[in-house]
Amino acid sequence: MIEHDVLIVGGGLAGCRAALEIVRTDPDLSVGLIAKTHPIRSHSVAAQGGMAATLKNVDETDSWEAHAFDTVKGSDYLADQDAVAILTQEAPEVVIDLEHMGVLFSRLPDGRIAQRAFGGHTHNRTCYAADKTGHAILHELVSNLMKYGVTLYDEWYVMRLIMEENQAKGLVMYNLIDSEIQVARAKAVMFATGGYGRVFNTTSNDFASTGDGLAMTAAVGLPLEDMEFVQFHPTGLYPVGVLISEAVRGEGAYLLNSNGDRFMADYAPSRMELAPRDITSRAIMREVAAGRGLHPDGTAGGPHVHLDLRHMGKETIMQRVPFAWEEAHRLVGVDAVYDPMPVRPTAHYSMGGIPVNTDGQVRRDANSLVEGFFSAGETACVSVHGGNRLGSNSLLECVVYGKRTGAAIAKYISNKPLPNFNEQQYLQAAKARLQSLLDQPGEHRIQAVRQEFQDCMTEHCGVFRNATILQAGLVKLQSIKQKATQVYLDDKNTCWNTELTEAIELQSLLTIGEVILTSALNRKESRGAHYREDYQTRDDPNFLKHTLAYHSREGVKVDSMPVVLNQFEPKERKY
Ligand SMILES: Cc1cc2nc3c(=O)[nH]c(=O)nc-3n(C[C@H](O)[C@H](O)[C@H](O)COP(=O)(O)OP(=O)(O)OC[C@H]3O[C@@H](n4cnc5c(N)ncnc54)[C@H](O)[C@@H]3O)c2cc1C
Numbered sequence: 351m352i353e354h355d356v357l358i359v360g361g362g363l364a365g366c367r368a369a370l371e372i373v374r375t376d377p378d379l380s381v382g383l384i385a386k387t388h389p390i391r392s393h394s395v396a397a398q399g400g401m402a403a404t405l406k407n408v409d410e411t412d413s414w415e416a417h418a419f420d421t422v423k424g425s426d427y428l429a430d431q432d433a434v435a436i437l438t439q440e441a442p443e444v445v446i447d448l449e450h451m452g453v454l455f456s457r458l459p460d461g462r463i464a465q466r467a468f469g470g471h472t473h474n475r476t477c478y479a480a481d482k483t484g485h486a487i488l489h490e491l492v493s494n495l496m497k498y499g500v501t502l503y504d505e506w507y508v509m510r511l512i513m514e515e516n517q518a519k520g521l522v523m524y525n526l527i528d529s530e531i532q533v534a535r536a537k538a539v540m541f542a543t544g545g546y547g548r549v550f551n552t553t554s555n556d557f558a559s560t561g562d563g564l565a566m567t568a569a570v571g572l573p574l575e576d577m578e579f580v581q582f583h584p585t586g587l588y589p590v591g592v593l594i595s596e597a598v599r600g601e602g603a604y605l606l607n608s609n610g611d612r613f614m615a616d617y618a619p620s621r622m623e624l625a626p627r628d629i630t631s632r633a634i635m636r637e638v639a640a641g642r643g644l645h646p647d648g649t650a651g652g653p654h655v656h657l658d659l660r661h662m663g664k665e666t667i668m669q670r671v672p673f674a675w676e677e678a679h680r681l682v683g684v685d686a687v688y689d690p691m692p693v694r695p696t697a698h699y700s701m702g703g704i705p706v707n708t709d710g711q712v713r714r715d716a717n718s719l720v721e722g723f724f725s726a727g728e729t730a731c732v733s734v735h736g737g738n739r740l741g742s743n744s745l746l747e748c749v750v751y752g753k754r755t756g757a758a759i760a761k762y763i764s765n766k767p768l769p770n771f772n773e774q775q776y777l778q779a780a781k782a783r784l785q786s787l788l789d790q791p792g793e794h795r796i797q798a799v800r801q802e803f804q805d806c807m808t809e810h811c812g813v814f815r816n817a818t819i820l821q822a823g824l825v826k827l828q829s830i831k832q833k834a835t836q837v838y839l840d841d842k843n844t845c846w847n848t849e850l851t852e853a854i855e856l857q858s859l860l861t862i863g864e865v866i867l868t869s870a871l872n873r874k875e876s877r878g879a880h881y882r883e884d885y886q887t888r889d890d891p892n893f894l895k896h897t898l899a900y901h902s903r904e905g906v907k908v909d910s911m912p913v914v915l916n917q918f919e920p921k922e923r924k925y
Pocket of ligand 1: 359360361362364365384386387388389391394395397398402484507508542543544546554555559562575635698699726728741743802810
């Protein structure tokens with residue numbers, strides 16, 4: 351059996367920052383970091399626009415309190431304010447620490463770290479490395495892990511969390527190269543498995559964002575928090591869905607409808623293109639529904655709007671947002687110096703996730719914790735984003751809470767023994783699960799079932815929702831789940847069997863889809879990214895609370911948990 355003091359699943363920013371904190375605290379601790387991709391191919395590497403922190407290099411009037419207020423208002427008052435205070439107070443320190451590690455942030459002429467405007471933030475506080483910020487940070491973190499001797503298990507797929515007697519004890523994982531199964535145990539287990547964008551048919555996320563950590567957590571009977579809050583980023587490149595960073599609007603780009611109007615004036619006059627993402631995405635969908643969208647040939651009535659950079663000039667475009675220019679050029683043949691880019695909302699980020707306290711320890715329910723189980727990053731819900739995340743607050747969350755969770759784990763495991771359990775039982779169960787997928791006599795192809803599922807989620811749980819649409823989605827989902835039990839794998843081999851991996855990922859996606867739909871049906875109000883056509887306003891007396899959803903074979907049971915309010919009173923959210 352593989353043994354470490356700590357096992358971390360996920361090689362993105364959150365997992366790597368936690369691992370680093372553990373070995374910095376005590377270099378003798380043994381940390382195993384497992385990822386189904388190579389760590390530097392985690393979705394974090396694709397993060398573009400930047401990371402918020404009140405360094406005050408550009409705007410001296412900025413403060414952590416202002417950052418906290420923007421974040422809480424952006425969350426539509428669902429964020430836990432104790433967690434937000436930690437996030438915003440610790441932000442400058444973690445950025446400086448990254449810079450000392452060697453991260454190459456973009457600079458002001460006087461050499462200090464540059465900071466740009468971002469949606470929903472009232473001050474220029476987003477630090478960046480051109481539009482390749484995630485790349486710059488992740489590469490430095492991974493190099494540091496090598497230096498400290500963290501053991502990497504890259505291209506290993508974790509398929510089960512071992513939890514007994516309310517304690518996380520280990521993992522079952524298999525090697526993608528040859529399907530070898532291994533059981534691992536540790537004094538603490540951490541999930542930093544990222545988001546679930548692949549639940550939807552158009553997403554900015556990578557192919558690995560299938561929400562496995564969430565599904566494995568649900569599988570041991572633990573709740574998932576606020577899963578109805580899915581962020582649709584306003585500017586996905588049409589038709590591919592790839593992200594055009596908010597940094598492009600931060601640097602001054604306009605959103606235009608088919609009349610050539612900057613339509614955000616009708617939806618968020620004070621913030622225009624830099625309104626929060628939920629508001630901007632709804633505005634685009636309303637313009638399209640009103641016939642003011644465009645077709646690819648430029649005529650009116652089509653499915654997308656325009657993101658216009660032309661007035662920014664070639665030099666600014668190439669210096670500040672070169673990657674966005676390159677993507678539009680490479681993927682849809684648009685040269686943004688001369689032509690506007692076609693854009694439309696794309697599934698981007700998961701505000702909900704595994705409920706944790708501010709030390710990253712996982713909650714069993716509203717009042718108690720799980721022993722030895724921790725989580726941070728996009729897969730966790732400490733709730734700093736509540737109903738809607740502000741751009742550039744996620745990289746920040748990964749680093750602040752990755753670090754805090756690492757520190758909490760190092761403390762938690764001191765003087766603790768390795769847990770015991772029956773290894774053979776888990777090994778046999780895993781072998782049987784893989785074999786039964788390989789032997790399944792079914793009639794359906796994975797790709798077809800996954801496509802049907804993604805179309806179902808997109809149609810029934812998108813930017814606008816109502817009870818009829820959501821209920822119909824749940825009914826459809828049952829028949830898709832049935833089909834998924836009759837999937838036939840063409841590849842019966844053990845070597846790099848990607849079909850086998852996709853079959854397990856499909857099970858994760860289906861679980862999460864059911865939790866999202868049920869949580870969305872249960873929240874009979876509109877708040878942040880969750881917009882109900884049948885309940886169009888926020889309803890604080892009944893719904894100023896977190897959703898806790900428990901998935902089981904019988905369906906999803908919904909409970910709730912109070913929101914921490916200690917600094918800012920809920921007010922109407924206007925921009
Ligand atoms: C295109 C894009 C641009 C973005 N730009 C910004 C930005 O500018 N600013 C900002 O703040 N945020 C941005 N975000 C959001 C932000 O990048 C992510 O929320 C954040 O990087 C997530 O980091 P993470 O460490 O939680 O997970 P990830 O980086 O997604 O890493 C997840 C890890 O878990 C591993 N894993 C998952 N399942 C398993 C399994 N079953 N077994 C083994 N390993 C597993 C994966 O291999 C991977 O290593 C962007 C997101 C996207 C998609």
